[in-house]
Amino acid sequence: MEKKPLMKIEDLSKFYQMGEVTVKALKNSSFEIYEGEFVVILGPSGSGKSTLLNILGGMDKPTTGRFFLREEEVTKYNEKMLTNYRRDKIGFVFQFYNLMANLTAKENVELATEICKDPLNIENVLNDVGLADRKNHFPSQLSGGEQQRVAIARAVAKNPLVLLCDEPTGALDYKTGIAILSLLSKINRQYKKTVMLITHNAPIAQMADRIIKMRSGEIVENEINENQIDPEGIEW
Numbered sequence: 001m002e003k004k005p006l007m008k009i010e011d012l013s014k015f016y017q018m019g020e021v022t023v024k025a026l027k028n029s030s031f032e033i034y035e036g037e038f039v040v041i042l043g044p045s046g047s048g049k050s051t052l053l054n055i056l057g058g059m060d061k062p063t064t065g066r067f068f069l070r071e072e073e074v075t076k077y078n079e080k081m082l083t084n085y086r087r088d089k090i091g092f093v094f095q096f097y098n099l100m101a102n103l104t105a106k107e108n109v110e111l112a113t114e115i116c117k118d119p120l121n122i123e124n125v126l127n128d129v130g131l132a133d134r135k136n137h138f139p140s141q142l143s144g145g146e147q148q149r150v151a152i153a154r155a156v157a158k159n160p161l162v163l164l165c166d167e168p169t170g171a172l173d174y175k176t177g178i179a180i181l182s183l184l185s186k187i188n189r190q191y192k193k194t195v196m197l198i199t200h201n202a203p204i205a206q207m208a209d210r211i212i213k214m215r216s217g218e219i220v221e222n223e224i225n226e227n228q229i230d231p232e233g234i235e236w
């Protein structure tokens with residue numbers, strides 16, 4: 001079956017003016033990602049990964065260029081449309097979980113889905129991320145890996161078109177990190193969610209369908225991964 005582009009990125013740039021100096025965080029980047037793909041964006045610190053992800057997540061605006069989600073040009077959106085876009089179309093997973101400390105795991109997920117158009121069943125999602133018997137715990141009562149599972153459940157339960165994950169294993173030990181990557185891989189397959197994960201950790205790219213490499217604000221490689229391996233086989 002021929003895959004359809006989910007996101008089309010055309011010539012995106014982001015420049016910051018720092019006094020006399022222009023910092024080119026992202027330079028003329030163009031690529032497409034396809035429905036259902038697991039994409040890893042790999043690059044060293046400062047290469048522009050977060051800048052790109054923040055723009056695609058509707059949290060930041062590019063200096064030049066445009067991007068589309070399916071047929072819609074997101075770069076044309078006003079603030080209100082961007083709020084709806086972030087709420088309904090995008091699921092975010094961050095390095096440091098960003099959970100509400102005074103809410104239980106389940107309440108964290110509920111809060112995120114309350115205003116969404118088409119949320120999934122919360123109990124099912126909590127079961128699927130392996131939190132069936134932890135759902136009434138507060139974040140401080142959960143391990144880092146469990147907190148990241150809550151964050152993933154929160155993102156998935158919104159039923160977004162794409163999951164954007166910014167160094168989701170960056171704060172976790174190796175074994176827990178692999179478990180989180182396995183979970184993201186399962187979510188990608190089971191829920192048919194497109195996943196875009198950014199990392200500086202090269203071995204993680206081995207699990208991707210597509211690997212996009214960045215350096216100094218530029219896309220230097222965009223390849224289908226012919227030697228994909230399961231997260232359990234990744235070592236670092």
Ligand SMILES: Nc1ncnc2c1ncn2[C@@H]1O[C@H](COP(=O)(O)OP(=O)(O)OP(=O)(O)O)[C@@H](O)[C@H]1O
Pocket residue numbers: 016018023024025043044045046047048049050051052200
């Ligand atoms: N608000 C800002 N003002 C000025 N420069 C910025 C700003 N945000 C990012 N930059 C610069 O843009 C470049 C790209 O930063 P970005 O955070 O996108 O990189 P990254 O690849 O995500 O890095 P890391 O892996 O360390 O998070 C860096 O040189 C950074 O210093």
